[in-house]
Amino acid sequence: MNYLKFGAAIIALFPGSAWAGEAANTEIVVTANGIEQPRDQVGQAITVIDRDQLDSSQTLAISDLLRTVPSVRVARNGSIGGVTSVFIRGGESSQTLVLIDGVRINDPSNPNAAFDFGSLLTGNIDRVEILRGPNSVIWGSQAIGGVVNVRIEEPTEGLAANLGAEYGYHNTAELRANVSGTSGKLSGSVGASYFRTDGISALAAGSERDGYRNFAANGKLKVAFNDSVNLDLRAYYTKGRVEFDDPFGATPDTFPETENRQFVGYVGLNANFADGRFRNRIAYTRTHLHRDGTEPNVPFSFNVNELKGKVDRFEYQGAFDIVDKVTLVFGIEHERTFASTFFPAGGGAAPDQANYRVTSEYGQLIVRPITGLTLTGGVRHDDYNIYGSQTTFGANFAYTPNAGRTVLRGTYAEGFRAPTLTESVLPFGNPALKAETAKSFDVGIEQNFLDDAVRATATYYHRKSDNQIAFSFTTFQSENIAKVLNEGLELELDVRPTQTLKISAGYNLVNATSRSNDGTFGNRLARRAKDSANASIDWKTPIGLAVAADVLLTGDSFDDLANTVRLNGYQIVTVRASYPVSDRFEVFGRIENLFDEKYQTVARYSTYGRNAYVGVRAKF
Numbered sequence: 001m002n003y004l005k006f007g008a009a010i011i012a013l014f015p016g017s018a019w020a021g022e023a024a025n026t027e028i029v030v031t032a033n034g035i036e037q038p039r040d041q042v043g044q045a046i047t048v049i050d051r052d053q054l055d056s057s058q059t060l061a062i063s064d065l066l067r068t069v070p071s072v073r074v075a076r077n078g079s080i081g082g083v084t085s086v087f088i089r090g091g092e093s094s095q096t097l098v099l100i101d102g103v104r105i106n107d108p109s110n111p112n113a114a115f116d117f118g119s120l121l122t123g124n125i126d127r128v129e130i131l132r133g134p135n136s137v138i139w140g141s142q143a144i145g146g147v148v149n150v151r152i153e154e155p156t157e158g159l160a161a162n163l164g165a166e167y168g169y170h171n172t173a174e175l176r177a178n179v180s181g182t183s184g185k186l187s188g189s190v191g192a193s194y195f196r197t198d199g200i201s202a203l204a205a206g207s208e209r210d211g212y213r214n215f216a217a218n219g220k221l222k223v224a225f226n227d228s229v230n231l232d233l234r235a236y237y238t239k240g241r242v243e244f245d246d247p248f249g250a251t252p253d254t255f256p257e258t259e260n261r262q263f264v265g266y267v268g269l270n271a272n273f274a275d276g277r278f279r280n281r282i283a284y285t286r287t288h289l290h291r292d293g294t295e296p297n298v299p300f301s302f303n304v305n306e307l308k309g310k311v312d313r314f315e316y317q318g319a320f321d322i323v324d325k326v327t328l329v330f331g332i333e334h335e336r337t338f339a340s341t342f343f344p345a346g347g348g349a350a351p352d353q354a355n356y357r358v359t360s361e362y363g364q365l366i367v368r369p370i371t372g373l374t375l376t377g378g379v380r381h382d383d384y385n386i387y388g389s390q391t392t393f394g395a396n397f398a399y400t401p402n403a404g405r406t407v408l409r410g411t412y413a414e415g416f417r418a419p420t421l422t423e424s425v426l427p428f429g430n431p432a433l434k435a436e437t438a439k440s441f442d443v444g445i446e447q448n449f450l451d452d453a454v455r456a457t458a459t460y461y462h463r464k465s466d467n468q469i470a471f472s473f474t475t476f477q478s479e480n481i482a483k484v485l486n487e488g489l490e491l492e493l494d495v496r497p498t499q500t501l502k503i504s505a506g507y508n509l510v511n512a513t514s515r516s517n518d519g520t521f522g523n524r525l526a527r528r529a530k531d532s533a534n535a536s537i538d539w540k541t542p543i544g545l546a547v548a549a550d551v552l553l554t555g556d557s558f559d560d561l562a563n564t565v566r567l568n569g570y571q572i573v574t575v576r577a578s579y580p581v582s583d584r585f586e587v588f589g590r591i592e593n594l595f596d597e598k599y600q601t602v603a604r605y606s607t608y609g610r611n612a613y614v615g616v617r618a619k620f
Contacts, residue, residue: 002044003597004253006131006615009438010028011053011094013245013373013552014097023091024534025430027039027048028415028468028513029042029046029129030102030129030149031046031129031131031135031149032044032046032131032135032138032376033097033138033140033329033347033366033475034102034317034331035279035317035319035329035344036330036406036604037366038406039139040398040400040404040407041368041374041398042374042396042398042409043126043374043376043396043397043398043409043410043411044118044131044132044133044396044409044411044413045131045132045133045287045409045442045444045459045461045490046071046129046131046132046137047070047129047130047132048127048128048129049065049069049127049128049129049130050126050127051125051126051127052136054122054125054128054528056538056546056576057461057550057576057591058166058576058578058613058615059072060080060121060166060172060174060195061080061084061117061118061120061121061122061393062117062120062121062122062125062150062512063076063084063086063117063118063120065122065128066086066117066148067416067534067552068506068534068536068550068552069130069132070090070132070459070492070506070508071088071089071090071132071217071488071490071510071527072087072130072132072160072509073087073090073510073527073529073554073557074084074086074087074088074117075087075527075531075601076118076601076602076605076607077202077213077602078199078200078201078202078210078244078605078606078607078610079197079199079200079201079202079209079210079211079242079246080118080172080195080197080199080212081119081197081201081211081212081214081240081242081572082118082210082242082244082605083116083118083244084116084117084118084169084210085114085116085117085527086115086117086148086523086529087132087145087409087444087512087527088130088145088146088148088595089132089145089146089461089463089486089509089529090110090145090182090279090484090486090490090511090512090525091110091144091145091146091438091463091465091466091512092113092114092115092145092462092525093114093240094112094113094142094143094149094417095142095143095144095415095417095436095438096114096117096146097137097139097141097142097143097146097147097148098117098120098130098144098147098148098150098449099150100150100151100152100236100264101148101150101151101152101220101234101236101264101266101314101562102149102266103234103264103265103266103285103287103289104139104285104311104313105262105264106142107309107340108289108310108311108337108338108421109289109291109307109308109339109340110192110307110308110309110340110420110422110463111207111317111420111422111423112420112422112469113142113417113420116260116366118212118240118242118550119214119238119240119260119262120150121174121195121214121216122192122496123174123176123178123195123218124152124153124154124178124191124192124193124218124283125150125151125152125215126151126152126153126154126365127146127150127151127341128149128150128151129145129148129149129151130147130148130560131146131149131337131484132145132146132148132490133145133212133411133413133440133442133461133463134144134146134394134415134438134439134440134460134463135147135394135413135415136380136392136394136413136414136415136416137364137378137379137380137392137393137413137414138329138362138364138378138380138476139395140333140358140360140380140382140415141382141417141418142311142418142436143415143601144415144416144417144436144465145154145339145436145584146576148529151219152189152191152220152234152236152516153178153179153180153189153191153218153220154180154220154224155181155182155187155188155189155220156181156191156549157181157182157187158181158333159180160180160183160619161175161177161178161179161521161561161620162178162179162617162618162619162620163176163177163253163619164176164177164615164616164617164618165615165616165618166613166614166616167272167473167613167614168611168612168613168614169608169611169612169613170197170198170199170200170611171196171197171198171207172195172196172197172613173194173195173196174193174194174195174196174615175193175195176191176193176194177191177192177193178190178191178192178218179191180220180572182184182415184602185223185224185225186221186222186223187221187222187224188219188220188221188222189218189219189220190218190219190220191217191219192216192217192218192566193211193214193215193216193217193219194210194214194215194216195212195214195215196211196214196564197211197212197299198211199212199243200442200487200606200608201245201252201253201606202243202244202245202605202606203247203252203303203333203604203605203606204252204600204604204605204606205246205250205252205322205604206245206252206253206386206606207252207283209243210242210243210244210245211243212240212241212242213241213244214238214239214240215238215239215240215242216236216239217235217236217237217238218235218236218237219235219236220232220234220235220400220602221232221233223330224382225339226412227457228271228272228273228276229269229270229272230269230270231267231268231269231270232263232266232267232268232269232270232283232301232511233266233267233268234264234266234268235263235264235265235266235580235607236262236263236332237262237263237264238260238261238262238267239259239260239261239262240259240260240490241243241257241258241259241260242257242258242260243256243257244248244256244258246301246303247604248257253295254295254298254348255295255296256293256294256295256301256303257293257294258291258292258293258294259291259294259301259509260289260290260291260489260569261289261290261291261294262288262289262290263286263287263288263615264285264286264287265285265286266283266284266285267284267619268281268283268284268577269281269282269283277320277321277516278318278319278320279318279319279320279431280316280317280318280460281312281315281316281317281318282313282316284312284313285311285313285315286310286311286312286313286544287310287311287313288309288310288311289307289308289310290306290307290309290555291306292304292306293305293307293308294304294307298343298363299344300344301345302343302345304343304344304345305341305342305343305344306340306341306343306351307339307340307343308338308339308341309337309338309339309341310320310337310338310339311335311336311337311338312336312350312509313333313335313336314333314334314335315331315332315333316331316332316333317329317330317331318330318331318609325367325368325369326365326367326368326374326403327365327366327367328363328364328365328366328534329363329364329366329378330361330362330363330364331361331362331363331367332359332360332361333358333359333360334357334359334360335357335358335359335360335512336355336356336357336603337355337356337357337358337421338353338354338355339353339354339355339420339421339422340352340353341422342424345417346511348498350536352428354421355421356385356386356421357384358384358418359382359383360380360381360382361380362378362379362380362381362382363378363379364376364377364379364394365377365378366595372399372400372401372402373398373399373402373553374397374398374399375395375397376395376396376397377393377394377396378393378395379391379393379395380392381392382416384418386419386424386425386431386436387418387419387431387433387435388434390416390418390435390437392413392414392415392416393414394413394414395411395412395413396409396410396411396413397409397410398479398484400414401587403449405447405448405449405452405478406448407444407445407446408444408445408596409442409443409444409448409459410441410443410444410476411440411441411448412439412440412441413430413439413440413441413444414437414438414439414440415434415440416435416437416438416439417435417436417469418435418436419433419434419469419478423469423478424478425519427476428477428502430475430477430478430479431485432464433469433478433479433480434448434467434480435463435467436465436466436468436469436480437466437467438463438464438465438466438468439463439464440461440462440463440464440486440617441461441462441463442457442459442461442462442529443458443459443462444459444460444490445457445459445461445498446456447491452496453495453496453497454493454494454495454496455492455493455494455495455615456492456493456494457490457491457492457525458489458490458491458492459489459490459492460487460488460489460490461486461487461488461490462486462487463485463486464483464484464485464486464515465482465483465484465485465486467481467483468480468481468483468484469480470516472574478543481516481518481553482516482518483514483515483516484510484512484513484514484515484516485511485515486510486512486513487511488508488509488510488511488512489507489508489509489587490506490508490509490510491506491507492504492505492506493505493506496533500536500537500539500540500541501538501539501540502536502539503536503537504535504536505533505534505535505536505607506533506534506535507531507532507533508531508532508533509531510528510529510530510531510532511530512524512525512528512530513525514561517537523558523561523562523563524557524558524563525561526557526558526559526560526561527558527559527567527601528557528565529554529555529556529557529569530555530556531553531554531555531556531569532552532554532555533552533553534550534551534553535550535551536548536549536550536551536553537549539548544553544579544580545577545578545579546578546579547575547576547577548575548576548577549573549576550572550573550574550576551571551573552571552573552574553569553570553571554569554570554571555559555569556568556569557569559602559603560603566583567599567601567602567603568598568599568600569597569599570597571595571597571601572592572597572599573594573595574590574591574592574593574594575590575591575594576589576591576592577589578592579584582620584619584620585616585617585618586617586618588614588615589612589613589614589615590612590613590615591610591611591614592610592611592612593608593609593610593611594610595610596609596610597609
């Protein structure tokens with residue numbers, strides 16, 4: 001790493017923050033327990049990114065924004081749209097559960113059901129909550145590393161519209177629009193976004209550019225039958241086409257493409273009884289994914305494929321305030337999952353198809369015995385028809401003696417990941433597989449000073465994972481043979497010395513190592529740097545011009561579990577600015593990777609050099 005460049009950037013750009021937000025005692029989160037709660041009553045570590053922060057950062061891809069979240073590591077195969085993995089607190093990408101408006105969108109046709117963040121752009125996203133650490137009591141399978149909960153634009157009380165357009169490096173363009181409003185018993189929001197780029201060569205040794213196209217549409221409709229009962233309809237659709245290079249091709253410039261389509265639907269009925277003390281939600285959700293791979297003039301390539309995944313889910317959740325200081329959250333869920341994979345190069349046989357069913361029950365008690373103290377504990381039971389059952393426990397506390405200025409947190413959490421259809425169903429899977437399991441604890445403190453002008457946070461976590469699924473070259477199938485130890489430290493500092501200046505910095509230690517007895521004991525997990533730090537600056541000048549800068553530092557890592565392929569650390573500096581032409585119009589622009597840093601997050605794959613963008617936003 002070139003620390004002279006970093007030092008020069010800090011001196012030139014200081015002071016830094018895109019993340020100074022509201023005080024902890026005013027922020028509401030939903031990902032911890034599936035219901036709305038003040039953040040100072042939640043024991044888990046949660047980061048919230050709202051629409052103002054999304055606009056301020058000017059980020060196109062959600063994964064690029066997640067790089068600044070404590071203990072989150074991101075690896076992308078080349079250009080925007082390429083396969084993108086997100087690792088939370090050292091967990092596998094398959095152990096990151098992803099939700100859109102509370103609906104699971106992990107891909108069952110993927111061999112380990114990991115979600116590919118390559119297709120998730122900021123578009124009409126309104127808010128992102130990132131819960132760090134296991135939370136399977138509420139969310140079930142895959143919530144081991146953490147949960148990323150994305151919320152699309154919500155209906156507004158009055159008629160409102162927002163538009164955005166951006167253009168920049170290598171013919172990259174984005175357009176987005178959203179309209180929302182309320183009329184009587186109806187409220188709704190509808191929008192769409194389009195993104196395109198010529199991109200960069202996916203493989204570093206290549207020369208031709210690998211582009212990406214993405215169209216996304218979103219809609220929400222709420223019908224309030226009365227003050228206690230309402231109907232909630234949500235839909236999200238995205239279609240993308242990404243070009244990439246075959247790492248096993250004869251040359252680095254090959255021409256495979258993949259078209260990805262995803263539909264997420266939600267139909268829910270909410271009913272409140274007993275003067276709002278008993279809140280009920282019953283819902284049906286559908287996630288449907290379809291991927292088609294092509295490679296011109298290469299008929300027997302494994303890049304030619306058709307993959308389908310479908311998840312139908314029925315769920316009921318209740319939240320009952322037994323007394324003023326005791327709330328019971330409980331629910332029952334039933335899920336049917338289907339996956340189909342077809343590779344003509346595998347012999348032209350019919351597609352491999354499989355499905356499973358799971359029924360789940362959970363209960364969680366939230367107790368506030370004294371002012372400022374919140375105790376939470378719960379249990380979940382999942383019964384799978386293909387491999388058996390899993391019981392999960394969790395408990396946490398949050399204590400603030402001074403109305404949110406100081407918050408002490410502690411969590412014991414368990415998580416699990418059920419074997420996927422590819423991993424557990426014959427002919428290629430192993431029906432004897434067990435679920436991956438993890439046990440974790442963390443402790444932390446958050447302190448607000450000077451009327452919330454300064455906020456400091458420190459969190460330590462420790463997690464052990466057992467029965468992780470890995471391919472065995474002895475049996476030539478998946479086995480529960482991997483064990484992992486993850487521990488780390490998260491430090492954050494946000495300073496707001498004036499109403500026009502925000503400064504933040506953070507340091508994260510992620511020590512993710514193998515504990516398997518297969519020759520890798522003590523090795524660091526692939527693509528998970530041990531050290532990272534970030535700093536940001538936002539200053540609104542007296543003339544209304546907002547100028548800002550971000551610095552991201554990431555230490556060395558390895559591309560493989562054997563720790564033989566090193567990925568050098570790097571530092572990325574971004575500068576950005578925006579100016580409100582009027583109350584309704586704003587122009588903005590940024591330069592990413594200001595010092596043209598050369599680095600890789602995946603061995604052999606390209607990353608962006610210096611690049612620049614300009615755009616305009618409008619609100620009505």
